[in-house]
Amino acid sequence: MYSIVKTAIVRGMDSVFVGVEADVSEGLPVFEMVGFLSSEVKEAKERVRTALRNSGYRLPVKRITINLSPAGVRKTGSGFDLPIAIAVLAALGEVPQENLRDSLVLGEIGLQGNVSPIRGVLPIVASAAGEGIKRCIIPLENIEEAKLIPGMEIWGISHISQGVDYLKGRKYKETRQGKKEREKPRVCPLDFAEINGQKSAKRACEAAVAGMHNMLMIGPPGSGKTMLAKRIPGILPPMTEKEQLELSKIYSVCGLLPKEGGLIRERPFRSPHHTVSPAGLTGGGGIPKPGEISLAHRGVLFLDELPEFKKTTLEILRQPMEERQIQLVRQWGNFCYPADFMLVAAMNPCKCGYYPDRNRCSCTEESIRRYLNRISMPLLDRIDICVETFQIPYEDLVSCGENEPSEKIRDRIRAAWERQKTRFQGTDICYNSRIPAGDIEKYCNLREEQKKYMEKIYASLNLSARGYHKILKTARTIADLENSEEILQRHLNEAVCYRGLDKKYWG
Amino acid sequence: MEEELKYRYWIKSVPGIGNKKQKKLVEYCGSAKEVYRLTEKQLLSVQGIGKRDAAQIIDSKKNWILEKEAELLTKKGIRMVSMEEESFPEKLLNIPGGPYAIFYKGNLPEPKKTGAIVGARSCSAYGKTMALNLGQCLAGEGIQVVSGMAAGIDSFGHWGAIKGGGKTFAVLGCGVDVCYPRGALELYERILEKGGIISEYLPGTVPAPGRFPMRNRLISAFSDFVVVVEAKEKSGSLITAEFALEQGRDIYAVPGRLDDMLSRGCNRLISEGAGIILSPEEFLLDLGFSGGSGKTGSQNEKMVLEKEELLVYSCFGLHAKTIEELVLHTGLSAGVVADLLVKLMMKGIVEEEFKNRYRKV
Numbered sequence: 001m002y003s004i005v006k007t008a009i010v011r012g013m014d015s016v017f018v019g020v021e022a023d024v025s026e027g028l029p030v031f032e033m034v035g036f037l038s039s040e041v042k043e044a045k046e047r048v049r050t051a052l053r054n055s056g057y058r059l060p061v062k063r064i065t066i067n068l069s070p071a072g073v074r075k076t077g078s079g080f081d082l083p084i085a086i087a088v089l090a091a092l093g094e095v096p097q098e099n100l101r102d103s104l105v106l107g108e109i110g111l112q113g114n115v116s117p118i119r120g121v122l123p124i125v126a127s128a129a130g131e132g133i134k135r136c137i138i139p140l141e142n143i144e145e146a147k148l149i150p151g152m153e154i155w156g157i158s159h160i161s162q163g164v165d166y167l168k169g170r171k172y173k174e175t176r177q178g179k180k181e182r183e184k185p186r187v188c189p190l191d192f193a194e195i196n197g198q199k200s201a202k203r204a205c206e207a208a209v210a211g212m213h214n215m216l217m218i219g220p221p222g223s224g225k226t227m228l229a230k231r232i233p234g235i236l237p238p239m240t241e242k243e244q245l246e247l248s249k250i251y252s253v254c255g256l257l258p259k260e261g262g263l264i265r266e267r268p269f270r271s272p273h274h275t276v277s278p279a280g281l282t283g284g285g286g287i288p289k290p291g292e293i294s295l296a297h298r299g300v301l302f303l304d305e306l307p308e309f310k311k312t313t314l315e316i317l318r319q320p321m322e323e324r325q326i327q328l329v330r331q332w333g334n335f336c337y338p339a340d341f342m343l344v345a346a347m348n349p350c351k352c353g354y355y356p357d358r359n360r361c362s363c364t365e366e367s368i369r370r371y372l373n374r375i376s377m378p379l380l381d382r383i384d385i386c387v388e389t390f391q392i393p394y395e396d397l398v399s400c401g402e403n404e405p406s407e408k409i410r411d412r413i414r415a416a417w418e419r420q421k422t423r424f425q426g427t428d429i430c431y432n433s434r435i436p437a438g439d440i441e442k443y444c445n446l447r448e449e450q451k452k453y454m455e456k457i458y459a460s461l462n463l464s465a466r467g468y469h470k471i472l473k474t475a476r477t478i479a480d481l482e483n484s485e486e487i488l489q490r491h492l493n494e495a496v497c498y499r500g501l502d503k504k505y506w507g
Numbered sequence: 508m509e510e511e512l513k514y515r516y517w518i519k520s521v522p523g524i525g526n527k528k529q530k531k532l533v534e535y536c537g538s539a540k541e542v543y544r545l546t547e548k549q550l551l552s553v554q555g556i557g558k559r560d561a562a563q564i565i566d567s568k569k570n571w572i573l574e575k576e577a578e579l580l581t582k583k584g585i586r587m588v589s590m591e592e593e594s595f596p597e598k599l600l601n602i603p604g605g606p607y608a609i610f611y612k613g614n615l616p617e618p619k620k621t622g623a624i625v626g627a628r629s630c631s632a633y634g635k636t637m638a639l640n641l642g643q644c645l646a647g648e649g650i651q652v653v654s655g656m657a658a659g660i661d662s663f664g665h666w667g668a669i670k671g672g673g674k675t676f677a678v679l680g681c682g683v684d685v686c687y688p689r690g691a692l693e694l695y696e697r698i699l700e701k702g703g704i705i706s707e708y709l710p711g712t713v714p715a716p717g718r719f720p721m722r723n724r725l726i727s728a729f730s731d732f733v734v735v736v737e738a739k740e741k742s743g744s745l746i747t748a749e750f751a752l753e754q755g756r757d758i759y760a761v762p763g764r765l766d767d768m769l770s771r772g773c774n775r776l777i778s779e780g781a782g783i784i785l786s787p788e789e790f791l792l793d794l795g796f797s798g799g800s801g802k803t804g805s806q807n808e809k810m811v812l813e814k815e816e817l818l819v820y821s822c823f824g825l826h827a828k829t830i831e832e833l834v835l836h837t838g839l840s841a842g843v844v845a846d847l848l849v850k851l852m853m854k855g856i857v858e859e860e861f862k863n864r865y866r867k868v
Contacts, residue, residue, distance in 0.1 A: 203841035497845035
């Protein structure tokens with residue numbers, strides 16, 4: 001007898017639908033599997049055979065052939081166990097074929113027939129509707145993420161026999177009452193109000209977030225760079241439903257969705273250690289998994305001790321920072337993961353960390369230059385805002401007056417984002433930092449006197465064309481923070497103050 | 508190249524024969540050509556020339572083709588001048604252990620007022636400004652500036668002189684055709700425009716630690732006075748000062764704060780009797796110049812500033828202030844201070860010496 005069961009695997013963020021065909025016919029008793037299988041899929045043979053026997057199904061003394069089609073796509077992952085088992089049972093007549101026609105089956109099974117969770121359920125279920133599938137049979141533990149897709153019938157099962165029962169016609173009843181997800185109040189325990197002083201750095205953080213500008217903080221050790229960076233997620237406005245779903249898909253592919261279910265609602269803050277490999281940052285592997293830059297999608301990627309990162313690792317960031325996604329080309333095809341993040345980097349000014357305080361720093365000009373040269377110009381070019389953090393004397397540390405809470409800063413940023421949304425309506429630009437060079441004139445229009453003023457600044461600061469554009473974009477954001485449609489001189493001035501790193505300072 | 512000069516170049520090139528022996532040999536024979544003709548036996552009869560020296564001298568003739576070497580030198584644009592010649596700098600004749608001959612590219616300093624600006628390689632922004640200012644002021648009065656082209660104070664001294672439109676000379680601890688430090692190539696070329704690069708070492712000599720103190724004695728020898736801008740308590744600049752003392756040159760030092768490591772050496776020099784530099788203008792007066800060409804700060808004070816600009820500007824003292832300190836002291840918001848700072852920068856009365864660190868010009 002012959003049967004077919006639908007299943008799918010994730011490729012990047014997309015799903016590839018796979019048909020699992022089973023045929024039971026006369027011949028020598030073998031269990032054979034074909035269809036371009038990776039080793040973990042080949043192992044499914046033993047798992048399925050043992051699990052079926054242990055669940056009380058007898059395999060006949062016949063030739064069982066399994067084919068996974070299309071044969072040209074390499075099959076990887078552990079999600080094929082359950083569909084193979086169901087296909088065999090359907091071929092044996094244990095399960096009616098007609099119920100399988102509009103169902104999608106996913107899951108790994110153990111030797112006892114128990115069903116274990118797999119990765120990437122969310123993106124698969126999300127794209128299943130488009131394939132005319134009405135019902136998804138998935139591991140019970142993945143049910144919370146699958147239920148995020150409206151209009152899809154989801155059966156969560158914990159054992160093969162349950163799946164067989166439901167397919168035979170028993171009414172589906174969820175065995176585990178999934179915890180009702182409550183609208184939790186935003187918990188962001190880190191608040192800018194906890195930082196005394198550092199007013200200029202805080203202001204720069206605000207401006208950076210308001211336009212999603214990449215940012216670099218320079219300062220001696222212990223001057224609060226990391227402290228500031230960790231508080232940035234607290235001033236990011238919340239994500240929209242669409243963004244949450246998009247981000248959750250990435251986390252689902254990595255198996256990082258929270259156990260209690262629900263979408264990822266907080267903007268991510270990723271801070272990989274500087275020993276991270278290029279593949280760890282961008283995503284990698286034969287069948288690449290998303291890397292840190294994709295996990296930081298719609299949020300913050302914080303690179304502490306920037307010059308300590310391997311040069312090759314850093315240079316890899318250049319293209320995704322431009323394109324807001326990463327294309328990974330492998331033997332098995334192209335994989336595209338979104339990577340629209342805000343880069344926040346921190347570094348010391350020199351190896352010992354105290355330059356230009358010559359009482360504490362005795363680095364030679366040469367060693368300082370070498371330290372800085374670890375970060376290439378093309379990368380620095382992509383950073384709009386650069387500030388220095390300073391060590392604050394004790395008196396200022398204790399008596400600084402009221403500090404503004406993150407809540408208030410976030411409100412201002414949200415208003416600035418609203419302004420940008422209206423401005424960029426109908427385009428694919430979202431923030432000021434993303435304005436392409438060709439549209440600068442259009443969106444950052446200056447009045448005659450301002451233009452003259454910028455000419456003066458351009459000449460006296462020895463700016464490059466790119467540096468000039470960066471100042472305009474930052475000034476646009478600062479004007480937005482003030483709710484001003486026009487870019488005024490004071491906005492330009494402040495932007496000049498935060499302009500990117502100038503190598504002239506280093507000897 | 509003149510015939511005799513070629514032989515002098517050869518003497519200079521003999522390894523192991525220092526300035527003293529070079530001088531002695533030429534004095535003994537009357538000319539370098541005669542030295543070339545001496546046999547080993549004759550050489551041994553010269554006082555102070557040992558067996559090994561004689562062997563070295565004889566040996567060196569083998570690999571030294573007079574014509575070719577001289578041609579090569581000219582091709583590189585390098586000139587040599589020895590103490591027998593008229594054009595040999597007089598100041599070098601009278602110092603103990605002076606060189607027999609020196610190599611140079613560009614020009615040699617003229618026999619007029621010359622000053623050296625020396626100091627630490629890893630200098631502070633304060634030292635940088637001082638070196639630049641002094642270099643510029645001296646050059647403005649037509650005083651030639653000599654230094655060692657090292658990173659830090661030395662280079663800024665040169666740059667100041669170039670900015671002031673004057674002549675500046677670099678004495679190197681390596682061959683004149685070797686640019687050391689390598690990053691100073693731009694400076695190397697700018698110095699050559701009006702001044703010169705000088706060294707007592709053969710062209711092609713690589714820099715080595717032992718050569719720099721020797722180089723320092725030439726720096727002080729070339730000058731009438733030596734200014735130490737910034738120096739730690741153990742510093743090569745203090746070696747220069749010692750040579751200067753030995754050679755009877757005046758020593759000046761730029762004072763600094765007591766807790767500043769980089770000013771310790773300078774402050775000590777002052778306590779030991781070196782001249783103190785209170786301002787470039789006063790310094791020029793002290794040297795017997797009017798100091799009129801140096802710019803003064805008074806014109807800045809007259810500039811009209813807005814109230815808030817004045818509030819920020821009044822916070823500045825001698826040393827740089829960070830944007831954070833300015834926010835704290837003025838009580839204004841960070842955004843406003845940033846705006847005001849750039850305004851002051853555009854007026855040219857404040858400059859950014861390091862990322863977000865500002866200083867009065």
